[in-house]
Amino acid sequence: xxxxxxxxxxxVIGVKILGGRMKVNPVLRFxxxxxxxxxxxxxxxxxxxxxxxxxxxxSGTA
Numbered sequence: 001x002x003x004x005x006x007x008x009x010x011x012v013i014g015v016k017i018l019g020g021r022m023k024v025n026p027v028l029r030f031x032x033x034x035x036x037x038x039x040x041x042x043x044x045x046x047x048x049x050x051x052x053x054x055x056x057x058x059s060g061t062a
Contacts, residue, residue, distance in 0.1 A: 016022045017032055 013022070014032065017024050017029055018036065020029075
């Protein structure tokens with residue numbers, strides 16, 4: 001249970017950094033934004049790939 005609290009705390013700190021409420025090095029803020037955007041892009045790619053596989057499975061052309 002304590003691990004969940006730590007993960008939520010890290011998430012809150014990350015949101016504060018991205019939102020500009022914490023004073024940090026601009027390189028850190030840029031790197032964190034880059035990591036978030038890369039994760040979102042990877043998630044979109046995985047969902048798209050999954051939809052293509054599902055479409056192929058349903059149409060029987062697998």
